[in-house]
Amino acid sequence: MEFHATTAPAGAQRTGCAVVGVYEGGELSAAAQALDAAAGGLISRVIRRGDFSGKAGESLPIADLGGGKVERALLVGLGPRKEYSRKSLRRAATAAAEWLKKSGARDAVLYVAGEQPAGVDAYHASRLSALAVASAFYRIPDLKSGKKPPAPKLAKLGVAINERGEAALARRGLAEAGGIARGMALSRDLANLPANVCTPTYLATRARGLARTHRTLRVRILEARDMKRLGMGSLLSVTQGSDQPPKLIVLEYRGGKAGRAPVALVGKGVTFDTGGISLKQPPGMDEMKFDMSGAASVFGAIEAIASMKAPVNVVGIVPACENMPSGRATKPGDVFTSMSGKTIEVLNTDAEGRLILCDAITYARRYKPRAVVDIATLTGACVIALGAHYSGLFSPDAGLRRELEHAGERTDDPAWPMPVAEEYADLLKSNFADLANVAGREAGAITAACFLWRFADGLRWAHLDVAGTAYLTGARKGSTGRPVPLLVDWLLAQA
Ligand code: BES
Ligand code: MN
Ligand code: ZN
Numbered sequence: 001m002e003f004h005a006t007t008a009p010a011g012a013q014r015t016g017c018a019v020v021g022v023y024e025g026g027e028l029s030a031a032a033q034a035l036d037a038a039a040g041g042l043i044s045r046v047i048r049r050g051d052f053s054g055k056a057g058e059s060l061p062i063a064d065l066g067g068g069k070v071e072r073a074l075l076v077g078l079g080p081r082k083e084y085s086r087k088s089l090r091r092a093a094t095a096a097a098e099w100l101k102k103s104g105a106r107d108a109v110l111y112v113a114g115e116q117p118a119g120v121d122a123y124h125a126s127r128l129s130a131l132a133v134a135s136a137f138y139r140i141p142d143l144k145s146g147k148k149p150p151a152p153k154l155a156k157l158g159v160a161i162n163e164r165g166e167a168a169l170a171r172r173g174l175a176e177a178g179g180i181a182r183g184m185a186l187s188r189d190l191a192n193l194p195a196n197v198c199t200p201t202y203l204a205t206r207a208r209g210l211a212r213t214h215r216t217l218r219v220r221i222l223e224a225r226d227m228k229r230l231g232m233g234s235l236l237s238v239t240q241g242s243d244q245p246p247k248l249i250v251l252e253y254r255g256g257k258a259g260r261a262p263v264a265l266v267g268k269g270v271t272f273d274t275g276g277i278s279l280k281q282p283p284g285m286d287e288m289k290f291d292m293s294g295a296a297s298v299f300g301a302i303e304a305i306a307s308m309k310a311p312v313n314v315v316g317i318v319p320a321c322e323n324m325p326s327g328r329a330t331k332p333g334d335v336f337t338s339m340s341g342k343t344i345e346v347l348n349t350d351a352e353g354r355l356i357l358c359d360a361i362t363y364a365r366r367y368k369p370r371a372v373v374d375i376a377t378l379t380g381a382c383v384i385a386l387g388a389h390y391s392g393l394f395s396p397d398a399g400l401r402r403e404l405e406h407a408g409e410r411t412d413d414p415a416w417p418m419p420v421a422e423e424y425a426d427l428l429k430s431n432f433a434d435l436a437n438v439a440g441r442e443a444g445a446i447t448a449a450c451f452l453w454r455f456a457d458g459l460r461w462a463h464l465d466v467a468g469t470a471y472l473t474g475a476r477k478g479s480t481g482r483p484v485p486l487l488v489d490w491l492l493a494q495a
Pocket of ligand 3 (some may be wrong): 270291350353354377378432
């Protein structure tokens with residue numbers, strides 16, 4: 001889809017569909033008022049009849065505006081005026097997109113984007129709304145046989161801004177939205193693929209493909225023998241039960257000043273997590289194909305950053321493997337030596353994410369990174385704590401924590417701070433090794449983060465547990481592309 005910024009008032013501009021906002025209770029936004037005037041009071045009549053309340057997320061099409069420049073209108077609810085926020089704007093843009101997908105309109109103007117929440121400028125408002133639309137237009141590359149449903153007609157989307165002076169800001173926002181949308185789509189495609197297709201080898205091939213598309217990208221693939229040479233006993237302990245060869249995928253993006261230390265993104269790439277010998281229960285086990293969502297978000301963030309040629313240096317590090325039971329698999333109680341030299345007693349083979357991430361974090365040290373952020377579908381406990389709305393955000397560095405929290409707020413891809421503290425890390429004590437890979441049932445998301453913390457000594461490090469946010473379950477099962485928006489916003493802030 002093609003995005004452009006526009007300043008013409010609603011009703012004065014030719015379009016297939018004018019999307020205007022209405023606050024809860026029926027109060028028209030400025031754009032809705034302008035369109036209402038151009039359409040002889042049609043919108044206020046609809047509201048007066050009680051056909052549209054303006055609740056957040058609701059929408060009502062007006063099929064025909066009786067001639068004039070606007071073929072159709074779509075009213076979208078903005079919710080209560082007092083609570084109007086980025087989230088309301090994003091929900092309104094998403095509601096518009098859901099309708100536009102099914103409509104015959106080939107082009108539309110999102111006047112609702114001009115309805116900027118307090119503290120949100122034209123740059124953020126246009127980026128947020130364009131991204132919401134692009135994201136809603138994503139289609140799962142499914143493997144259904146038979147006729148595909150027809151592709152949506154919409155090809156062009158205008159994003160309204162209020163003043164000419166804001167056009168440059170809005171255009172930058174739209175360009176970034178395009179990049180983030182590409183990154184999210186890549187991330188979702190990878191995570192949605194079944195594990196028999198999306199293997200560690202497949203991920204390595206896709207990484208090589210990315211490096212062919214972007215000349216600013218270099219790729220390095222480490223094989224099992226390289227991992228052995230580097231002493232990555234912890235990572236290797238997870239893959240040893242699988243017939244699929246593991247890969248450590250490194251993507252180096254150089255867009256910033258040469259010699260400026262990069263930021264490292266480390267993504268959990270377990271392409272299928274059976275739990276290993278500590279086997280998972282059958283119900284819902286298929287979801288464990290999404291256990292490489294952290295890796296997918298690293299690919300997505302790098303695709304976004306590279307396609308918008310952002311002036312930053314980033315290194316993506318993805319340990320990719322399967323966690324399978326077999327005669328060669330790790331047994332509970334086995335002890336391994338990690339690349340850091342620390343020994344680990346594997347009490348539960350299903351706590352495998354931390355075992356591959358700790359070696360990847362140690363590997364990241366060779367880049368002398370300014371910051372290391374790992375992203376992982378790490379614990380079911382995080383899903384219990386935060387559900388599907390906020391990612392878990394862990395860092396002993398208050399500054400980094402705040403940066404990531406703000407990036408999540410700006411993109412409405414939120415993360416909530418959780419503690420990292422010695423009291424929890426102490427629970428990982430083992431009688432047989434430097435530390436155990438699990439503690440008790442209590443505070444499971446926090447003890448998992450504290451395990452990684454033990455390997456991040458001296459690094460400016462944060463951990464995002466996206467087990468609840470990276471994909472949806474139930475009727476809308478599939479990858480969400482989160483936290484690509486958060487990551488990209490944060491990376492852009494480093495520029
Ligand atoms: N990949 C899972 C975490 C997970 C669970 C993600 C549910 C998404 C939904 C992870 O490898 C795992 O199995 N964690 C265990 C840790 C436990 C053994 C300490 C868990 O959360 O049960
Ligand atoms: Mn597991
Ligand atoms: Zn896992």
